[in-house]
Amino acid sequence: MRFINTLREGETIRNIYLCKGKRSAETRNGKPYDNLILQDKTGVLDGKVWDPNSGGIADYDEMDFIEVYGEIINYNNNLQLNIKQIRKAEETEYSMADYLPTSGKDTEKMYQELLGYVKKIENPYLRQVVEYYFVKDEAFIRKFKAHSAAKSVHHGFSGGLLEHTLSVVKFCEYMVGAYPILNSDVLYTAAICHDIGKIKELSPFPENDYTDDGQLLGHIVIGVEMISEAARSIPDFPDRLASELKHCIVAHHGELEYGSPKKPALAEAFALNFADCADAKMQTLTEIFKDKNTYDWLGYNRLFETNLRKTIGMGT
Known part of the structure; x- marks a missing residue:
């Protein structure tokens, strides 16, 4: 081989x-x-x-x-x-x-680390939303651990959705410590759940391609539907809190032209968008530079709209 x-x-x-x-x-x-x-x-x-x-x-x-x-x-x-x-x-x-591209990181360790952030959520309603999928739904857990975060571009490998989600949560953890205006419970919940719709948007490997719902709805709409389903199962879930959480999911791509139905209007939505964008772009650069054993310019990249080059001594 x-x-x-x-x-x-x-x-x-x-x-x-x-x-x-x-x-x-x-x-x-x-x-x-x-x-x-x-x-x-x-x-x-x-x-x-x-x-x-x-x-x-x-x-x-x-x-x-x-x-x-x-x-x-x-x-x-x-x-x-x-x-x-x-x-x-x-x-x-x-x-x-x-033939199945996989994360280079230990899936079980990553998932346990992600569950550690679930325990940081103090609001009982938000904690139950996350636990609805990430603790109680065994079928969801199996799919989430094995799923990719994209068909291509970034984290397009088995375990990529988990790896990306954990990275986004860690970016958010820094912002929670640096900016007291952020509601940590809302932000952690939104970060953990922001891409849950991808388990229905993309088919499992080896296809890893868009499903009918992925083509017709997309992971943002699917994710909001999944959040609504979890919230309806929790007695007396506050309407305002549900709207704030769903807004973070709806707005996490940041711009209408990037697929978000709404632009961020809450500090937590901005923070989630920044974290999501940062991890996606850094992973994309990681994959572009991977196995490029040259420090020459790589040529114009349409995604980044610039010419790219590795720095001397840069890790791969």
Whole structure:
């Protein structure tokens, strides 16, 4: 097994990968070719089939495990596989564990650490909202531990949703200590619950793709519905407190153009947005710089709208 993060420019390889994506296109001259996204647990690799109708390209579909043969090249400072042969792999030829990207951190330790913040919530109503899912709902807990935080961009791996949530909570913990205006109970509850809708927005691995509800509603609306469900199960839950908590969830992307139905209006909503954005961007940078053994400029990045480069001695 040659994992994607070990591949180097100039190598010719024959290996099995998950075909995570497949899209047909045409060159400027009108010649058809296929764009593939190949995946294993270490990352993804762009693949190009310049002659999809050749005899070396067998029938295959997206989400199939395929054996590919081709040459690794460097294109715009990113590795790419020019594929000459493809065949669909048999189930006995691969182990699923080699193809599921996972968090490098211990899932159980992270979850126990997250539960430690649940215990910091003193308001009984808010504590019960969090416990409704994170303590009492075993099916939810299993999904939450294994889920990704995104299809791509940041934390797009098993355990990514938990890792991201814990990081956001830790950012919020700093702000609670630094800014007395913040209601720690509201902020901790919102931080722990801000992305719970993603367990319904995205399908589990290996698909890790948008569900119908993900396409039609999105994780913010789904998350607010889940908060409402928990609040309705708690007798005499204060309406004002429920609205404040749901506002934090609704506004945590910060801007209307980023998918939030409302912009932040509470200090806690601002704090959650800052924490969420900071962790998402730092993890995205981490994944961009990962395995880039160069201190040259990497080129313009559309997400950050700037050219990027590692500092000398920067950790990976």
